[in-house]
Amino acid sequence: MGSNLIQKYNIAGPRYTSYPTVPFWDEKGIDYKDWISTVKQAFRESNTTEGISVYIHLPFCENLCTFCGCHKRITKQHGVEEPYVETVLKEWNLYCNEFDTKPRIKEIHLGGGTPTFFSATNLERLINGILAKSEKCDDFEFSFEAHPNNTTKEHLQTLYNLGFRRNSFGVQDYDLKVQKTINRIQPFEKVEEATRLSREIGYNSISHDLVFGLPHQTKESIIDTITKTKELKPDRIAFYSYAHVPWIKGVGQRGYDEKDLPTADEKRVLYETGKQLLGELGYVEIGMDHFALPTDSMHKAMETKSLHRNFMGYTAGKTQLMVGLGMSSISDSWYSFAQNVKTVEEYTELVNRGVIPIFRGHLLNKEDLVIRKHILEIMCHFETSWEKEEMKFPELNDCLEKLKEMEQDGLVIISENGLKLPEHARPFVRNVCMAFDLRLIRNKPSTRIFSMTI
Numbered sequence: 001m002g003s004n005l006i007q008k009y010n011i012a013g014p015r016y017t018s019y020p021t022v023p024f025w026d027e028k029g030i031d032y033k034d035w036i037s038t039v040k041q042a043f044r045e046s047n048t049t050e051g052i053s054v055y056i057h058l059p060f061c062e063n064l065c066t067f068c069g070c071h072k073r074i075t076k077q078h079g080v081e082e083p084y085v086e087t088v089l090k091e092w093n094l095y096c097n098e099f100d101t102k103p104r105i106k107e108i109h110l111g112g113g114t115p116t117f118f119s120a121t122n123l124e125r126l127i128n129g130i131l132a133k134s135e136k137c138d139d140f141e142f143s144f145e146a147h148p149n150n151t152t153k154e155h156l157q158t159l160y161n162l163g164f165r166r167n168s169f170g171v172q173d174y175d176l177k178v179q180k181t182i183n184r185i186q187p188f189e190k191v192e193e194a195t196r197l198s199r200e201i202g203y204n205s206i207s208h209d210l211v212f213g214l215p216h217q218t219k220e221s222i223i224d225t226i227t228k229t230k231e232l233k234p235d236r237i238a239f240y241s242y243a244h245v246p247w248i249k250g251v252g253q254r255g256y257d258e259k260d261l262p263t264a265d266e267k268r269v270l271y272e273t274g275k276q277l278l279g280e281l282g283y284v285e286i287g288m289d290h291f292a293l294p295t296d297s298m299h300k301a302m303e304t305k306s307l308h309r310n311f312m313g314y315t316a317g318k319t320q321l322m323v324g325l326g327m328s329s330i331s332d333s334w335y336s337f338a339q340n341v342k343t344v345e346e347y348t349e350l351v352n353r354g355v356i357p358i359f360r361g362h363l364l365n366k367e368d369l370v371i372r373k374h375i376l377e378i379m380c381h382f383e384t385s386w387e388k389e390e391m392k393f394p395e396l397n398d399c400l401e402k403l404k405e406m407e408q409d410g411l412v413i414i415s416e417n418g419l420k421l422p423e424h425a426r427p428f429v430r431n432v433c434m435a436f437d438l439r440l441i442r443n444k445p446s447t448r449i450f451s452m453t454i
């Protein structure tokens with residue numbers, strides 16, 4: 001990939017885990033009533049046919065990794081576990097009270113923070129509390145994020161017994177200098193043990209998260225990290241581009257200078273090196289950041305074009321309704337989005353008052369719904385089409401006009417009724433989406449809000 005193209009297209013841009021992206025949600029927010037009524041509508045339309053997904057945010061971590069862009073709360077006090085589980089179950093109750101039949105659960109995902117900060121017993125109490133009010137779909141899929149340094153055999157066995165078959169471990173990078181800089185000492189032996197135990201217990205999809213573009217990373221360190229990863233043969237690998245967003249409050253990125261970060265060109269070399277190596281090892285690029293072995297269900301979902309993208313990244317199964325529980329969680333009813341308050345204190349206070357603790361949201365209008373479909377298609381399948389009348393919108397020609405330059409640069413192929421990204425253009429997928437992002441186009445941000453696209 002030419003470095004001039006990288007320079008040209010490496011601009012600040014959204015990661016498109018939603019459309020509209022969070023900064024472009026309606027400033028006025030969403031009416032509590034509208035939120036509830038769209039959740040109920042989505043539930044009525046889809047609970048019997050496809051079921052619903054539940055995302056539970058477990059925010060606590062014992063130590064701060066200074067590169068981390070997630071919503072977390074650093075503490076070593078494990079006394080926070082039980083009250084938090086109680087509150088999440090109360091919040092779930094508030095939703096269940098709005099449903100007129102039993103929810104059928106297709107997916108549960110435990111994210112963080114660090115779900116394995118919680119004891120196995122507390123995680124069991126949490127999941128059993130959720131399941132007490134619902135039933136599982138036949139083809140249910142439960143997954144969780146785990147920290148290799150604190151995942152025990154008991155965690156893995158308890159969650160397996162509850163139906164979890166997938167997990168993902170934060171690895172990030174094996175180089176000691178990088179690890180020291182991001183305040184995260186992550187020994188290979190810990191990852192090896194957690195991966196081996198998962199396999200022995202029967203997990204059928206184990207994923208490792210790696211990040212490129214971290215401070216002090218070099219081509220050699222990336223090669224070494226991926227070579228070590230290869231020994232453990234995870235079914236999936238997330239290879240994230242480091243998102244540098246130190247201005248986001250609460251994220252707490254610090255501990256290194258911007259000069260310690262690789263330049264855009266160096267970062268691209270890290271990506272290309274990693275991608276090539278992953279390919280040689282048999283991993284296939286599924287979508288932005290995500291690689292899987294052909295035996296993994298995510299790969300099959302890509303082949304059958306059933307891949308979906310939401311706030312968790314890519315998933316193999318789509319549900320119309322995703323209920324997000326816990327502080328900072330985002331829920332999606334297809335017609336609207338809503339996000340919970342971002343501190344544990346506010347979250348607990350609101351739930352205890354019997355209020356679903358959202359603080360902002362967005363009701364999608366007709367245009368949003370069409371654009372959202374195009375962006376999902378591009379992010380999940382690297383192509384979209386406007387052959388069907390419902391996929392057309394008045395500004396379509398202007399959007400295509402914006403893509404002319406990318407077309408000349410060989411990054412997108414536009415035909416009469418659709419467009420496609422050639423394989424080599426996949427790193428530029430966010431740039432293509434940006435041409436369709438009418439809310440961004442109409443309202444260019446005046447301050448930095450997004451990470452760089454490449």
Ligand SMILES: C=Cc1c2[nH]c(c1C)Cc1[nH]c(c(CCC(=O)O)c1C)Cc1[nH]c(c(C)c1CCC(=O)O)Cc1[nH]c(c(C)c1C=C)C2
Binds near residue numbers: 241451
């Ligand atoms: C597992 C941790 C999480 C990752 N993403 C999210 C979580 C909980 C969800 C999330 N993080 C941010 C937002 C935007 C809304 C907000 O509340 O601020 C959401 C929905 C903040 C954020 N995190 C990253 C960035 C670049 C931002 C800013 C907004 C944006 O540019 O989209 C970085 C980041 N977080 C995660 C990944 C994988 C990642 C970058 C690759 C995980």
Ligand SMILES: C[C@H]1O[C@@H](n2cnc3c(N)ncnc32)[C@H](O)[C@@H]1O
Binds near residue numbers: 068170172240243
């Ligand atoms: C859930 C996963 O998200 C990734 N992750 C967390 N913060 C960032 C960031 N700033 N940039 C890129 N990836 C990040 C880590 O790899 C983690 O394991």
Ligand code: SF4
Binds near residue numbers: 061064
């Ligand atoms: S990377 Fe994981 S363990 Fe580290 S601060 Fe972020 S959420 Fe916590």
